[in-house]
Each structure stands twice: as structure tokens, then as C-alpha cells.
Amino acid sequence: MKNSPSLEQSIPERITQRLFIASNSCTLEASLETLIEASKSIEGRSNLASQDILPCVLELIQCVINISGDVLLLSSLKLLRNLCAGEIRNQNVFIEQNGVGVVSRVLQDAMLMNDPDHVIIRLGLQVLANVSLAGEEHQQAIWHRLFPDKFLLLSRITYHEISDPLSMIIYNICSRHSELVASLCGDSGLPIIEEIVRTVSSVGFVEDWVKLLLSRICLEEPYFPRLFSKLRPIDTYKDSNKAEYRDVSFSSEQAYLLTIISEIxxxxxxxxxxxxxxxxxxxxxxxxxxxxxxxxxxxxxxxPTGTIAGDVLGYSLTILRDICAQDSKKGDKDVSEDAVDVLLSLGLIDLLLGILHDIEPPAVLKKALQQGENEDRTSLPNSLKACPYKGFRRDIVAVIANCLYRRKHVQDDIRKKNGVFVLLQQCVADENNPFLREWGIWAVRNLLEGNLENQKLVSELEVQGSADVPEIAELGLRVEVDPKTRRAKLVNAPRPFQDS
Known part of the structure; x- marks a missing residue:
């Protein structure tokens, strides 16, 4: 930071005198400090707006840019930021006096400086962020001045102190305008969002503006496939416009995007x-x-698993779970049901039932099989796979359970695919899958609700070659071990009559 003793003498007297009078101070530095403190309150900002101080501050900024007065520049930007915090008169004057152009110049010069803390850029973005809250005219002025080139340069600065206000500005401008979102997600704008995601995936974020921005782009508008594809590992895909994911290689940024979208x-x-x-x-x-x-x-x-592959697998699964839960809550035949219909048409149920067949059974069922092994010296098939993370089985059951809710065609489909037995064996506690029992019961409840065929199938299950496990017996069920496949399934266990 630098400020020569004669710096104030280089500032036009019309500027310094107005600031001296407004602050009742005799030096420029003291005046700015006093006005910054006053502008922290609503009353102070209103009073300074009545004195028309903002044009004077903009002039001061242009002067100190030209004479490299860093200390005065920082103080001037702090004052300008405060003046534009919710005071519409100041926000309007900022636009009328080409405040966007002045701050844009500050940002441009600051990006050429070797400032490790990027304080000037942060303050400049905070000014624009406050102005962007004022209305469409203010937002359009910022958009036309900074999009796309300056936004892109700013997005490449990997500090959350920069990405947070930048995300706020872009979200405020685009939140109510689908055409601006389309521009943002077009060829010239999408690199901006790509860089913001890369930044927050490495340094995180403090405020939720980036989540609001990604929600607008990915969940309210149809641009998630394009953004996800842009974040792919380099040279994985030849055509970036095709959202095909046959290649098993994913990037850490893609995993992070799925994490954030799942949370949203x-x-x-x-x-x-x-x-x-x-x-x-x-x-x-x-x-x-x-x-x-x-x-x-x-x-x-x-x-999160701490691995890219595990997080892509897990968070894509939890997103599917919540898509199905969301749509099933709607109840009406509207657009929301189309998402689940699309998933079902793509083979979601077949895929999930197949995974449940291929992974090791819950610990309680393994215990039953081991009990059977002691009797006939057989063992679990070697082809069964371990769950890739804690809760994987539970998440699969949760997706199926939500798909079943009040969808008779899904209930029938699972019965025809011999999936009833598979779901019954999920109604157990499992230390590797917290809340598996609850999700399993919810799945079976949805499987049977209003479906006489499924209810009849479950009620007619016969016990053959069963193994007794106390945890399962408490549910009124027993484990049946198929002598050919060595797979376990749950069946109803007849209960003795007791005096009431």
C-alpha cells in the first residue's frame, strides 16, 4: 500500500472540501474514515445521500487510480460499498454517474496488480453486488459492462472472497431472466460458471450465492448436462455438447458439483x-x-467418501432418491411426474434390483447364511460384491421405496421381476447401512399399499429350510436360504396364538 504525503494536494479542492464539510474533518484520510463509520447505519447512508456525497466519492476514486493512491482507494471503495448498501438514492446516482464504468476500471487495473489478498477486487465486487440488488436497470448496466470477458477473468481468481460476491452479482442479474441464464450457459458464458465451480470445489464458499446460482442453472433450467460435461477430465470426450457418460473417468469438479446439487x-x-x-x-x-x-x-x-469415484456414485444415487421423493409428494399428474417416468423408462428399477442381487446381504442375513454353512458346509457365492461405501444399500432401497409410493405399475413391475423377496430382506438393521430397516419397511409398505396381488404373495410365503435370527424374528419374519443359489430371503414366520 502506498500514499505519498503530497497525495491529497493532487486531489481537486472541490472534492476534498465537500468531504471535509460532510465529515467535519481536516484531512482526506480522516474524512473517509469518519464517513465510512457514518455510512454503516441506515440513517447515516440516508443523510449522506441527501448531501449527494456519492458523486464526490466516484470522482475521488478516478483521481486516486491515476496517481496510485492505494490507501485512499481502499477507503473510497469501502465508503462507496456502504453508501450503496440498500440506499436506493445512492444506487440510482451510482448508475447515473457511470459508477459501473468506474468500478470496472478499478477491477481491471487491480487484476494486473500483484496483490495476494485481492482486497481491491473484493471491495469492487462488493460495491457491484450491493448495486445489483437495486433492480433491473442496475443489473443490466453491470451485465453489459462485465459480461462475459471481465466476469471470466474474475472467475479465474481462486479465492472464495472473490467467488462469493461474483456469484451474488451473477445470480441477482440472472435469477428472473431465463434469456440471461441461456446466455450465461452459452458458449461465451459457460466458462464463467465452470471456473466458479472449479474455484469453490478447491477453496469452498462462505455464503450461499453459488448454491443459488447452481440451483437456477441446473435445477430450474436445463443446463446441468452441459455444465457437467464441461467439468469432465481433459480429453475424455471428443464432443463436449453430448452428455454421454460411458467413460468411467470423472473429475473432482464433477464429483463436487453432484455433492452441491444433492445438497440443494x-x-x-x-x-x-x-x-x-x-x-x-x-x-x-x-x-x-x-x-x-x-x-x-x-x-x-x-x-463423502473421500474418493472421486465413490462420491460420483453416492451423490448421483442420493439425487435420484430425492427426485423420486419430490415427485411422489406432488400427487397430481403434472410435469413433475415426468422425471420419475423417464427414470423408470430408462430401466431404473431393473438396475437397482440387479445391484441388490449382486452385493453382499446385510450382516444379519450373512449371519443366517453362516449358521447354515455350519450345517451343510456351503458358503456365500464368491461373486457377491461389497458395498462401496457405508449406506450404499440403504440409498438404493430408498430410491426404490420412493419410486413405489402410490405407483401401482411400479408395484406390479417389482412383483413380476421377483423383487418382492429382495425388498423383504432389506427390513433389517445393518451397522453398515444406518436406517436400512426403516427404509426397507417404507419400501415394503409402499409395495403392498392398495395392491392385492402383492399382499397375497407375501401372505402365502412358506417357510422351508429356515434359519432363526432374533433380530429378524422380532419383525415376525424368518430367513429362508435357497439350497441352490445360497441366497437369503425373508419370509413370514407363523406366530403362536397367545392369550390376550
């Missing part, structure tokens, strides 16, 4: 109607990520 969707279940293309894209991601299971180390913790 879970927080807003029932409020967001997801696009059909979004649901189909997430399904394809999950479908591709399954092949990673064999090559990825088993994670003994839940999500």
Missing part, C-alpha cells in the same frame, strides 16, 4: 420441479459410475 435438492424437496433432462442425465451418470465399484477401494465411511 435435499433442502428444497417439494419446491423444485426438476427438468426431465436433468433426471435422465443423473441416471446415466449413476449407470456409468457403477462400473467403478470393482476398481475403487471400499470406503468404510459414508458420504
Amino acid at each position: 435438492l435435499n433442502e428444497q424437496i417439494g419446491d423444485i420441479v426438476v427438468p426431465k433432462d436433468f433426471a435422465a442425465c443423473v441416471y446415466r451418470i449413476f449407470q456409468s459410475s457403477i462400473s467403478i465399484i470393482d476398481s475403487t477401494p471400499i470406503c468404510k465411511s459414508g458420504l
